[in-house]
Amino acid sequence: MSTESLxxxxxxxxxxxxxxxxxxxxxxxxxxNGVPTQQIADYYARRAASEVxxxxxxxxxxxxxxxxxxxxxxxxxxxxxxxxxxxxxxxVHKNGGKMxxxxxxxxxxxxxxxYPLVDMEKASTMTLEDIQDTIAQFxxxxxxxxxxxxxxxxxxxxxxxxxxxxxxxxxxxxTDEYGGKTLKERTRxxxxxxxxxxxxxxxxxxxxxxxxxxxxxxxxxxxxxxPEEMENWLLPLKEAGVDIFHCSQRRFWEPEFEGSDLxxxxxxxxxxxxxxxxxxxxxxxxxVMGAFAGKGTEKADLTELTRRLERGxxxxxxxGRAILQxxxxxxxxxxxxxxxxxxxxxxxxxxxx
Ligand SMILES: Cc1cc2nc3c(=O)[nH]c(=O)nc-3n(C[C@H](O)[C@H](O)[C@H](O)COP(=O)(O)O)c2cc1C
Numbered sequence: 001m002s003t004e005s006l007x008x009x010x011x012x013x014x015x016x017x018x019x020x021x022x023x024x025x026x027x028x029x030x031x032x033n034g035v036p037t038q039q040i041a042d043y044y045a046r047r048a049a050s051e052v053x054x055x056x057x058x059x060x061x062x063x064x065x066x067x068x069x070x071x072x073x074x075x076x077x078x079x080x081x082x083x084x085x086x087x088x089x090x091x092v093h094k095n096g097g098k099m100x101x102x103x104x105x106x107x108x109x110x111x112x113x114x115y116p117l118v119d120m121e122k123a124s125t126m127t128l129e130d131i132q133d134t135i136a137q138f139x140x141x142x143x144x145x146x147x148x149x150x151x152x153x154x155x156x157x158x159x160x161x162x163x164x165x166x167x168x169x170x171x172x173x174x175t176d177e178y179g180g181k182t183l184k185e186r187t188r189x190x191x192x193x194x195x196x197x198x199x200x201x202x203x204x205x206x207x208x209x210x211x212x213x214x215x216x217x218x219x220x221x222x223x224x225x226x227p228e229e230m231e232n233w234l235l236p237l238k239e240a241g242v243d244i245f246h247c248s249q250r251r252f253w254e255p256e257f258e259g260s261d262l263x264x265x266x267x268x269x270x271x272x273x274x275x276x277x278x279x280x281x282x283x284x285x286x287x288v289m290g291a292f293a294g295k296g297t298e299k300a301d302l303t304e305l306t307r308r309l310e311r312g313x314x315x316x317x318x319x320g321r322a323i324l325q326x327x328x329x330x331x332x333x334x335x336x337x338x339x340x341x342x343x344x345x346x347x348x349x350x351x352x353x
Contacts, residue, residue, distance in 0.1 A: 138197060160216040
């Protein structure tokens, strides 16, 4: 099996990557009170040193009262947390890597052991003032990412968190300009965030957005049921300033619509003409949901992945658990040491190595 296609350089705007492999954003919740530690810097630097082309950070939150659902999720605002992130990006650069933070707001998934909501505090509909401030805080975090020296940034618009809650008709029942019957209307919140971020970071800085059809609240739901619906979702985001679409699936080989074997990243690229990132069970047999139920899974080969990459379906490939498990995953793949690749064990999720 040739993995050559994974090791071709990638260039877009200001972003130059030595290969096509992206570390997927993975929450570790080990940043003390929101401040990334030296251990976190070492964890990312280790992956940079082992040739991960682009690292996307764990979700890191904006300056809004309910933006995170675990205390030790890192903040992306405030002097202390931003100093912590400066230490991270400097360590990654020193080890030859490139990195972007994944900027996040958890929306009404806030209720958690760290932040139990009493009835009075139950998630309520955002006022227009809340919305305007949230947009402004996304832009402020984006500006900080650029100022700290990060190479890109990713907006977390997936998996049933705040931005995705606006996309989805089940959670967005607003009757004002941020709601609406069509997906295009419900994309307005994300569009306004992208525009504000673009204004804050300038034309050359690469903006990635992560999107998913699936929600943690419902794995089988779809926002776009046809390519036309997908156009109404993605084209406004492209127009607003998105550069790269990061298309989250649980299994990258699954076709998005009947009648074609293209996956989500394949359709997003075809529709927008922009670079896309695929993700979902790369190098592993079973999907990520098992991991949260404490299940490991065996390694898998990359034949189907490289077939699609060579065909031009997508430009970049994000890898989650395989790189969480093994900092040297990319190096081993590059050197053809397939026998040294590791199976995934769920215990590794608690270890920051
Ligand atoms: C421990 C863990 C934490 C995760 N945290 C995030 C996150 O913060 N943001 C996000 O967009 N996805 C998150 N994900 C999903 C991954 O980015 C990825 O999409 C998923 O694991 C599928 O890729 P894989 O099959 O290669 O692991 C997380 C996954 C894991 C295993």
